[in-house]
Amino acid sequence: MAFENILVSTQGRVGLITLNRPKALNALCDALVAELGTALDAFEADAAIGAIVITGSEKAFAAGADIKEMKDRGFIDVYAKDFITVGWERVAACRKPVIAAVAGFALGGGCEMAMMCDFIIAAETAKFGQPEITLGIIPGAGGTQRLTRAIGKAKAMDLVLTGRMMDAAEAERAGLVSRVVPAEKLLEEAMAAAEKIAAMSLPIAMMAKESVNRAFESTLAEGIRFERRLFHASFATEDQKEGMAAFVDKRKPAFKNR
Numbered sequence: 001m002a003f004e005n006i007l008v009s010t011q012g013r014v015g016l017i018t019l020n021r022p023k024a025l026n027a028l029c030d031a032l033v034a035e036l037g038t039a040l041d042a043f044e045a046d047a048a049i050g051a052i053v054i055t056g057s058e059k060a061f062a063a064g065a066d067i068k069e070m071k072d073r074g075f076i077d078v079y080a081k082d083f084i085t086v087g088w089e090r091v092a093a094c095r096k097p098v099i100a101a102v103a104g105f106a107l108g109g110g111c112e113m114a115m116m117c118d119f120i121i122a123a124e125t126a127k128f129g130q131p132e133i134t135l136g137i138i139p140g141a142g143g144t145q146r147l148t149r150a151i152g153k154a155k156a157m158d159l160v161l162t163g164r165m166m167d168a169a170e171a172e173r174a175g176l177v178s179r180v181v182p183a184e185k186l187l188e189e190a191m192a193a194a195e196k197i198a199a200m201s202l203p204i205a206m207m208a209k210e211s212v213n214r215a216f217e218s219t220l221a222e223g224i225r226f227e228r229r230l231f232h233a234s235f236a237t238e239d240q241k242e243g244m245a246a247f248v249d250k251r252k253p254a255f256k257n258r
């Protein structure tokens, strides 16, 4: 499949999507977001893919939604077409595990897109922020919600109200990113993490992802009940038998994704 704004490849059981609008610091124009959705659809449909990595360039994961494209839009344009919901939420709706590998700027929609992934691995060069307030808008792709859940009210308010950027070390301390690695190791680390996940049972990884995500949408009691149902369901899979048999036999499991 040929795309204009992204590069798509596979390495073993990992699907890799590289945002590729270098002149615009990977600003997320409508075409890019649509291509990203198409690529994710293809990876979700491909039984050989067990995990996905989304990355950008050395300079930018993504500098946000495309300001030049949206600057003349009015209320009716964005409301009637449900700007942001349509297309963007595809990343959050992905059922397979998705890792964001972030170097350079991850601002506005770029930060929001990274947060739609399951976790973020950041290069030391990464800079995160929600500068929408400086443009006369508020975050619209989940920034006020996902960022607040990730790093708490105080720091989320600081970033959203001042529009300032936070570097990788601060983002790790705040809990936004799972780990920080040297820039030259970013893709290697993200691909290695994705390969590790892809070697697990896919349905079980999907259940684990669904269950962790439920923590953001339910009370503790509801979340625990949800987890318990999926935990019980995992015993209905062949992979549970294989995983436990492999442990007892002191060998590596050969999961069949069933």
Ligand SMILES: CC(C)=CC(=O)SCCNC(=O)CCNC(=O)[C@H](O)C(C)(C)COP(=O)(O)OP(=O)(O)OC[C@H]1O[C@@H](n2cnc3c(N)ncnc32)[C@H](O)[C@@H]1OP(=O)(O)O
Residues within 6 Å of the ligand: 023, 024, 025, 027, 028, 063, 064, 065, 066, 067, 068, 069, 084, 105, 107, 108, 109, 110, 112, 131, 132, 135, 139, 140, 141
């Ligand atoms: C999701 C929703 C609803 C909203 C949003 O995401 S709003 C956008 C939030 N993001 C921002 O406000 C960041 C905007 N960009 C910047 O502040 C700067 O570009 C920078 C700090 C990230 C980098 O500054 P630097 O001086 O290194 O580079 P520039 O010369 O400013 O940029 C290079 C090139 O890229 C174009 N660019 C950058 N960001 C965007 C963007 N978000 N949309 C469209 N185009 C963008 C920039 O205009 C320049 O291109 P030209 O030289 O051709 O103008």
